[in-house]
Amino acid sequence: MEVKNSCEACPIYHRENLTRLGVDLENADYVITLAGNPNTGKSTVFNNLTGLRQHTGNWPGKTVTRAEGAYSYNEKRYKVVDLPGTYSLLSTSVDEEVARDFILFGRPNVTVIVADATRLERNLNLALQILEITDRAVLCVNLMDEARRNHIEINVRALSRELGIPVITASARSKQGMQELLSAIEEVASGKYVCKPRRTKSQPANLKHAISVIAEKINGVFPDLPNVNWVVLRLLEGDQSIINAIHSGDLGSLKQDLPSTVSEEEGGKNAGLASEKEREEILSAANAERWDLGLNFHDTVIETIYSEASAVARKTVFLSGDKPPYSLDLKIDKIVTGKWTGFPIMFLLLAGVFWITISGANYPSGLLFSLLVDKLHPLLNGWAQAAHFPWWLSGVLIDGAYLSMAWVISVMLPPMAIFFPLFTLLEDFGYLPRVAFNMDSLFRKAGAHGKQALTMSMGFGCNAAGVVAARVIDSPRERLIAIITNNFSLCNGRWPTQILIATIFIGTAVPAAMAGIVSAAAVVSVALLGIFLSLVVSWGLSKTVLKGEASTFSLELPPYRPPRIWQTLYTSLIDRTIFVLWRAMVFAVPAGILIWLVANVTINGVSLAEYFIDWANPFAFVFGLNGIILLAYIIAIPANEIVIPTILMLTVLMTGITGVGAGAGVMIDNASISQTGDILHAGGWTTLTAVNLMLFSLLHNPCSTTIFTIYKETKSLKWTMVSTFLPLALGFAVCFFTTHIWFLIHPMS
Incomplete structure (x- = not known):
């Protein structure tokens, strides 16, 4: 190790470029960046260094997420920037561009390269590329516990000698090696340790x-x-x-x-x-x-780097014992990615997640509804009367805005609080990359990207989250296809509608013993129809307005790892559930006000809702729907969760049923399935109406939260409009053909 006077050797980061790259340098003595391949535990290292002192955002002008944090060590303040996981700096994806430009132009004081100890040779490819850019780096060889479990030994001193930088071994999940990493970062940042990084020499x-x-x-x-x-x-x-x-x-x-x-x-x-x-x-x-x-120049450069990485690995990585590494993982992969077993297991697992989400959400959803609607809603009305609020003001604020928000919270929060952690646990365990692997061939045939399977799966929880998840797709064309088709995944706001309507109309059409199975099969069929239409529309877009060949991508199947339960719960609830719920609440409040107004503002004694419904009925009947359904979906653009209560409220308003609900323009509790069925039957609903509603629930415009997210991600009004109206047009077409086929089969209906 070579030591210089710290004042002479202290490297100076480029303040102007770092600020331009979006880094706030206030209260920071040093800027540290984390780089590495995906699935190396880089985020775990980042969380260990920064704790809760972190926040996320986007890189300036990019749709790539940037995570920043901070920590103090030996009276110095460190700003930590977590770069996107990438396999190379030599390609042209947005992630690689962000990582490369930050290291090159931002000149961080230290670049911490996080590598997977079990796949060190592959990870050294990126490490060597980074060492070509900067001479201030530390290699953190993470996942040493897995390496030992798979009989992999690493000569750390030899590796440090070969690379010319400090090398620290760690198991970030158990916080092992973090103190040594902090010390190494300090030595390089202060100039106490002067790196002599290895440069590629074996070139033609x-x-x-x-x-x-x-x-x-x-x-x-x-x-x-x-x-x-x-x-x-x-x-x-x-x-x-x-x-x-x-x-x-x-x-x-x-x-x-x-x-x-x-x-x-x-x-x-x-x-x-x-x-x-x-x-x-x-x-x-x-x-x-x-x-x-x-023309083969790029291949030559890649081969040179790979040969260098291989040479270093041969000198520093050794296998002990007779058992090959990851033998159990390989056996599991033969089953979960097998030609005949991969898809059934995938569907069973996803169905299991949906079943747990739907079943598990019922009880907490009922408790929240009882608290927010049954108890707090009458209490607020009582306070409003005691305060002598005008009837219209209490109606707008309490029966409109508050009740709409209460519905969104009670219906949306429990499923999301279950679905997102389960989804993240599958991701943490290492299964989701296998889903993308299984679906890749189907999406490639459709002219789309294999990773669209991941964004589609995320859409089953929330379409807005699925749209954001499309950032993992490098190709702008294929990312756009994934965004446009994500609405074909039934989000958690639409599951309650599907389940309720299937239970009332489909389940009752068969013997009671079969009702549950038939109702569940109907809902699953609608979900599978969404997947099928996603493939069909992706194919259509790739052959017309978004022409192009499906791109190849490197998909590393990470080792199976025990999920981190508590960290998963925290990140899922804070980063996903609360974020999406807050957006939905913001849009639900004005929707609730609108619901109350259209039902209570009258012209010549007739409400605005009644005018619209009477006007829309002839048009809606052509598609096997009715004016109430159309108005409900217009009002419920901010949140799909309020479709059913809005339909019930409007049906009571139009039929004049008494003894139900709390008055005109007040959404109705649908906790009683039998009462809901009575209201809908009184409104003239048939099995055809129910089937078309289930189809239209799948195929209609995205909610306002998703529309807003699409615009933020695409920065294009044109593609936002396409994403909004394409599923709506498809929904009307499917309902039209369903209705006319139904009347051909049942001419007397």
Whole structure:
């Protein structure tokens, strides 16, 4: 280890670039970044370092999530930035671009490379690429407990010697090695440990010549760059961010060590001294050398890095014992990804999750409803009367806004609080990548991305969350297909409608002993229809407005790991459940006000709701629906959860049924299935109406929360409108054909 005076060696991060990259440098002495492959436990390391002192957001101008945190160590304050998990810095995905640009242009004080001890050779590919960019790094070899369990031994000293940087072994799940990691970060950040990172040397002669020619030109214009050879490689590959940095002169800000006596503004000025002609000469030389290298240049670079990683691994990684590593994982994978067993197991598991969600949500949902609606709602009305509120004000605030919000909380919170943790546990266990593996061939045939299976599965919990999950798809075209088709996944706001209608109309059409099974089969059939339509629409989009070939992607099947129960509960409830619930509540309040107004504002003694329903009935009957259903879905755009109570309230209003509910414009408790059935039958509902409602519940516009999320993710009004009206048009078409086929079979109905 080489030691310098800390004042002389202390590296200076690039404040201007870090601020531009979205990092708040207030109260930070050092900036640390975490990089690594997916499934290496990087997020666990991040959580161990920062605890609860963290927040998430997006990278400026990107749809890639950025996680930041902070910690203090030996009276110094550290800002930690968790980069997206990526397999390489040499490709062009958004994740890789974000990671590369942050390390290169942000110049963090230390880059902590988190690697999987059980797959070290594969992880060293990324580590070597990072060491080409920065000479301030620490390698954290995580998952050492799994490595020992699979008889894998690592010579840490030899690995550190080979890479020229500190190497720390850790088992982040049990917090082992975290103190050593903190100490290593401090030594590198303060300059006490001076890294001598390994640079790739085994390159073909023609590539070495091209690098030397362009490196000489770059050094003449931008002297003292710490990573000139890597910059040349990226330039030869046509990396747009490097080309832009040369055009603008920003490349000059990457000088090895701006002295502490020189301000960053002065450094920036020096970087801009290169003339435009000199910068253009660099780009011209790069173009000429790229042409001479040929089309297989990228493959050559990749092969060089892989061979370097393999050479390092051979010297530092050893297997002990006769049993091959991950033998149990391989046996499980033969079953869960098998040709004949993969899909049945996948459907059974997902069905099990849905069944637990639906069954488990009933009791807490009833308790919340009893508290918020049965008890608190009359109490609020009593307070309003005691305070002499005008009838319209108490109606708008309590019977409208409050009751709508109470419905959303009681119906939406319990299923989400069950579904999201279960979904995250499957993800934590390592099963969800197997789902993507199983579905990849189907989605590829449909011209979509295999990872769309993951976004579709997330949509079964919440479509807004499914839309956000589409960020894992690198291709903008395929990401857009996943976003547009995500609404075909039945979200938890639509499950109650499906289950209730199937129970009342489908289950009662068969003997009582079969009612439960038949009702469940009807709901599952609608869900499977959604998956089928997702594939069909994906195929149609990929052949028309979103033409293109399905892209390939690297999908690593991580080892099976025991889920982290408490951390899963925390992240699922805070990051997903509360976030989505809050959005739904924000939109549900104005919807509740609208419900009350259309039912209570009258013209010539007739309410606005009655006018619309009478006007819409002839149109709706063509599709096997009615005006009440159409109005309910218009009002319930903010939240699908209030469709059934709105339908019941409007049915009572139109039929004049007495002794039900709390008055006009007040949503009705549907806890009594028999009472709900009586109300719907009184409103003229038939089995055909019920079947069409189940279909229309699957195929209609997304809720306002999802529409807003689609716009935020696509930044396009055009594609937001397509995502909104495409399922609606499909819903009317399916209901139309269903109705007319029904009348062909039952001409007297």
